[in-house]
Amino acid sequence: MKPLCQIDKAMTLAAPRVRKKARPAKVVQKTAARKKTVRKRAAAKPPAPREPAPRAATLLAWYARHRRHLPWRARPSEPADPYRVWLSEIMLQQTTVKAVGPYFERFLARWPRLQDLASAPLEDVLKLWAGLGYYARARNLHVCARAIVERHGGAFPDTEDTLRTLPGIGAYTAAAIAAIAFGRKATPVDGNIERVIARLHAIETPLPAAKPLIHAHAQALTPARHAGDFAQAMMDLGASLCSPKRPACALCPWNDACAAHRRGDAETFPRKTPKANGALRRGAAYVAVRADGAILARVRPPAGLLGGMMEVPTTDWTHDFDERDALAHAPFKAAWQRVPGVVRHVFTHFPLELTVYRARAAAGARPPKDARWLPQHKIANEAFPNVMRKVIAHGISD
DNA sequence: GATCCGTGGAC
DNA sequence: TGTCCAAGGAT
Structure with a gap:
């Protein structure tokens, strides 16, 4: 070779x-x-030469010039803060850099150190996380903070294996923290890196079956030193030049080493096996408005879909929801009125359509069991997922 | 390996 | 408008 x-x-x-x-x-x-x-x-007609092997040093040189400046990233030659690296890595899971930015700043301002986060109530963590999605991440973040304080004296583990044992930290995140925060030789492989590697080697095996092969290639490329910079360089490359739709191969430091570029169809990699979209689910939601404007709200079950987050009362969300049954599930007897239109929302694995019912309640009305009246001005800072914010907005509209 | 987990932006 | 995608993890 x-x-x-x-x-x-x-x-x-x-x-x-x-x-x-x-x-x-x-x-x-x-x-x-x-x-x-x-x-x-x-002699007569030169054959198509194979690509030269990609060099980590080539990418690192590119990274030195083109690295993104991100709130959680240490400056070159400055030590990384494991707490920041960890917090950012959790937030960045399946989430765009742009979306994470303000959340990261708010979390850091509110809880500057790991110990601060560990001693905060889960309720507060969910409130600050609201809107970012994948709420199990927030619950695990909280459990993880406490585990590090209790099991590791508040100091982050500095090896991939030990990091891997913590809640919310999987193979990718463990490797990312080990490499970026502690300079270990580790190889995190995220969606960006999968794409870069799949193109570099024109891997025909579709994802997710190709994951082991891609990881092996990435590992072989990882330099013994600067593995953290190398990983971030790969991610920056994937986020900028080696983008999913229209890669800018002409500007890529590795274009001479890229098999897909040579083929001329880099944008078709990585191959993927299509995943089935969920069937539409439907249901009803109930926006009860007290005389003073307060809204009836409750906390969802601690695990599962939107676990631990706030909601207004709703029916189950099912494929065979019957609109005619809606009023039978209302949280209390009242003159419920159907608000015209529907609230549509798309989750990762199914689309949702909610019809919204509205009713007024007397000033002294007692909340049903497991629910409470929430002053309207407090809604913004409560842990409502976006789908519920849509429902409330629809329910109190005219 | 297949499913379940949110959300917003780009095209 | 529909589709894809984003620094994945847990079960």
Whole structure:
């Protein structure tokens, strides 16, 4: 493999630009026997050379110039803060950098140190997390903070294996923290890195089956030193030049090493097996408004969908919801009125359609069991997920 | 391995 | 408008 690299490099430099319509797939899979033939023909028509092996140093040099400046990122040559790295990594799971920014700042301002977060009530953590989605992350964040204080004396574990034992920290996050915060040689592989590697090697195996292969390639590329910078460089590359839809291969520091680029169809990688979308679920939600404007609200069950978050009373959300049964599930007897229109919301695995009913309650009305009257001005700072904010807005509209 | 978990933005 | 996607983890 290594010796070929020298040959290929030489060929790349010597050969004229390869035609786009070449058949690189077959070139890659040439047998030793066929190579002879090709070499003979090479005099007349140079074969498509294989890509030179990608070099970590090449990417690190690019990173030094083009790295993003992010709130949780230490400046070059400054030590990383494990607390910040951890907090950001949890928030960034399946979430865009742009969305995380303000949440990260608010969390850090409210709980500057791990110990502060660990001693905070879960309720407060969920309030600050509201709107960011995937609320199990917030619950695990809280449990994790307490575990580090109790099991590790408040100091973050500095090895991948030990980090992996903490709630909310999986293979990716453990490797990311080990590499970025502690300089360990670890290889986190996120969606960005999967894409970069899949293109680099033109991997035809679709995700998620290709994960082990992709991880092996990423691991082979990881340098012994600066593994944290290397991981972040891979992610920055994937977030900027090596983007999902229209990769800017011309600007990529690794374009000479990229098999997919040579094929000319980098944007088609990684291959993916399509996942089925959930069927529509429907239900009714009840916005009860007391004379002083307070809204009837309750806390959802601690686990599962929107676990531990606030909601207004609703029916179950089912595929066969019957509108005619809606009033039978209202939280109390009243002159419920159906608010025209519906509230639509799309979760990861199913779309939801809620019809909203509204009723007024007397000033002294007692809340039903497990529910309470919430002053309207407090709604903004309570742990309502967005779907519930939509429902309330719809319910109190005219 | 397949499902369950939110949300907002880009195209 | 529909689809895809974003620094994944838990079960």
